Amino acid sequence: MKSKNLLNLLLCFALLNCSTDNNNSKPTENIFNGDIVVKSQAEVDQLGNNKYTEITGDLRIETALSSTDIVNLSVFSNLKIIGGDFILESNSDVKETEVFSKVEEVGGSLIISNNGIKNLDGFANLKSIGADLWIRHNALENIDGLMSLKSIGGDLFIIQPLINNLSAFQNVTSTLRGFIFLEMQNLESLNGLPNVGSNTKSIRISQTKIQNLTQFSNVQSISGSLEIINNDNLSSLDGFQSIHSIESKLSLRGNDALKNIDALNNLSELKGEIDIFGNISLENISGLTKLTSIIGNPNLTDGNFFGNIKIEYNDKLTSLTGLENISSLSNGLSITGNIALTDLCALTALISNREKGFSIGGNAYNPTKQDFLDGDCKL
Numbered sequence: 001m002k003s004k005n006l007l008n009l010l011l012c013f014a015l016l017n018c019s020t021d022n023n024n025s026k027p028t029e030n031i032f033n034g035d036i037v038v039k040s041q042a043e044v045d046q047l048g049n050n051k052y053t054e055i056t057g058d059l060r061i062e063t064a065l066s067s068t069d070i071v072n073l074s075v076f077s078n079l080k081i082i083g084g085d086f087i088l089e090s091n092s093d094v095k096e097t098e099v100f101s102k103v104e105e106v107g108g109s110l111i112i113s114n115n116g117i118k119n120l121d122g123f124a125n126l127k128s129i130g131a132d133l134w135i136r137h138n139a140l141e142n143i144d145g146l147m148s149l150k151s152i153g154g155d156l157f158i159i160q161p162l163i164n165n166l167s168a169f170q171n172v173t174s175t176l177r178g179f180i181f182l183e184m185q186n187l188e189s190l191n192g193l194p195n196v197g198s199n200t201k202s203i204r205i206s207q208t209k210i211q212n213l214t215q216f217s218n219v220q221s222i223s224g225s226l227e228i229i230n231n232d233n234l235s236s237l238d239g240f241q242s243i244h245s246i247e248s249k250l251s252l253r254g255n256d257a258l259k260n261i262d263a264l265n266n267l268s269e270l271k272g273e274i275d276i277f278g279n280i281s282l283e284n285i286s287g288l289t290k291l292t293s294i295i296g297n298p299n300l301t302d303g304n305f306f307g308n309i310k311i312e313y314n315d316k317l318t319s320l321t322g323l324e325n326i327s328s329l330s331n332g333l334s335i336t337g338n339i340a341l342t343d344l345c346a347l348t349a350l351i352s353n354r355e356k357g358f359s360i361g362g363n364a365y366n367p368t369k370q371d372f373l374d375g376d377c378k379l
Contacts, residue, residue, distance in 0.1 A: 029053045035084065039063045041070045051078040058084035058108065067092040067114075073099045081105045085131070089113040097122025097145070106130060109154065113137055120145035120168075129153060132178065135160060143168045152194065155179040155201070164209075166192035176200065179224065183207050190215040199223070202248070206230055213239030213263075221245040225272065230254040237263035237287075248272035255279050261287040261322075270294055273308040273331075280315045285322040293328035312336045318364075319343035319378075326350060333358035340364055345377035 030050065035057035038044045044061075059082050061070065071093045079100065085108035088094070094115050100122045109132040112120070116139050123145045132154035135143065140160050146168040155178035164186040172194040179201045180193075187208040193215045202224030203216065208231050216239045225248040228237070234255050240263045249272035252261065258279045264287040273294065276285065294309060308331045311320070317338045324346035333350065335341070341363040351358060351372040360366050365379045 030078070031056065033057075035060065037062075038070070040068055041072065044070055044073060044075060047075045049075075051075060053078050053102075054081040054083070055079065056083040058082070058087070060085070060087045060089075061091060061094075062087050062089035066090065070094060076100060077102070079103055082107060084108040085111065087111045087113075088115055090115070092116045101125060104128070109134065115139070119143070124148055127151070131155075132157065134158075147171060150174070152176065155181070156194070157181040159183040161185040164188050166190060168192065169194050180204070181206075185209075198242075203227070204229070209233050211235070213237060216240060217242060219243055221247075223247045225249045225251065227251040228253075228255060231258075232256045235259055235281075237261050240264055241266060243267055245269040246272065249275055251275040251277075252279060252282075253277045255282075257281055259283050261285055264288060265290065267291060271296060274310065275308075276311045276314060278313045282314045283316050284319060285311070285317070288322040289325060291323070292325050294326060294330065295328060296330040308332045308334070310334045311338065314338050315340060317341050320346040323347060324349070327353075329354075331357065335360045335363060337362040338364070343378035344372075348372050348377055 030052050031054045032052045033056045036055055037060040039062065061073065068091050070091050073094065077099050080102050081104065086106045089111060092115065094117060097117055097120055102125060103123065104125050105128045106126070107130040110129050111134040113134060114137045118139050118141050120140070120143050125148055126146065127148055128151045129149070130153045133152050134157040136157065136159035138160065141162050143163055149169065149172055151174040152172060153174065156176055157179065158181070161184065163184050165188065170192045175195045175197045177197040177200050180196065181204045183206040185207050187210060190210055190213070196216055196219055198218050198220040200219055200222055202222060204225070204227040206227070206229040210231060211233045219240070220242050221244065226246050228234070229251065230253065232255070235257045236259065243264065244266050246267065250270055252258065253275065254277070259281050260283060267288065268290040270291055309329060312334060318340050320343065327349050329350055335344065336359060342365045344365065344367055351369055367377050371377060
């Protein structure tokens with residue numbers, strides 16, 4: 001009898017230990033295989049209490065209409081990993097992102113667009129974005145919630161008028177090689193911008209208050225366009241000295257303080273077009289002297305062949321010195337509205353070999369083709 005009682009006691013201890021081990025074991029991850037797409041609060045509510053820790057595909061919280069009626073996203077409060085894209089778009093009643101505070105990884109792109117959110121504090125644990133980061137047209141006052149981010153795999157695209165710095169990216173250690181698009185009316189500095197690779201897709205800096213471009217000093221070739229537009233405090237292009245190749249267009253428009261483009265003095269290959277428009281302080285374009293041809297690029301993905309030179313409405317530009325080595329142009333030439341321009345001799349080789357496809361007018365001096373042939377190319 002004693003032996004039997006002892007056996008029962010040992011059995012109880014064993015069962016107790018098993019029960020204790022089970023209680024202390026790590027809970028099973030709740031994984032959703034596939035995409036989750038929700039366009040209304042009703043569709044969010046249909047997910048019930050399935051608080052997934054991982055979604056292997058996309059998470060898309062969006063609508064094709066002006067806005068969803070979504071206000072409560074607490075069903076995603078345990079989410080840690082999104083294997084595909086995470087799109088939060090057109091949710092005017094979504095005011096905060098704290099529900100995503102456990103998200104650490106987005107395998108695809110993170111697109112945050114047209115929402116009512118004022119900050120990104122809910123993304124404080126986000127460390128990795130496998131593809132693009134797009135932040136545009138939200139009510140954001142700051143993006144400091146991205147301070148833990150260490151890796152961006154694709155494009156960096158930001159259109160936000162109230163953000164005045166990029167310090168949220170100061171801990172990113174990956175190198176940007178995609179499209180860099182910044183349209184930020186209050187941006188005062190590029191400090192904090194992640195390291196930009198020597199070869200990158202396209203660069204567009206628009207409507208900012210920045211004064212220099214030194215963060216781009218590593219860039220050597222651009223497979224798309226370089227566009228610097230309406231940056232009123234930018235007096236030079238210092239930072240672009242290493243650029244030797246642009247596959248699409250070079251566009252410099254409406255930069256009121258820009259005096260010269262000397263930093264482009266290593267640019268020797270341009271396959272799209274030159275577009276220099278409305279830079280009211282620009283005095284010369286001599287930084288383009290290494291260019292010998294603009295032949296257009298039939299491989300441009302936007303369908304534009306280009307092959308143009310357009311230099312228009314630059315009020316202080318007096319000479320086109322810088323274009324004298326360009327002997328081949330596959331498309332049009334427009335030199336218009338430069339009210340101080342008196343020296344067009346740099347165009348002599350181009351004009352002498354063209355029967356049509358050029359427009360010269362509204363400048364201080366407007367020579368004809370015969371003037372160029374006669375050597376009367378300046379006042």
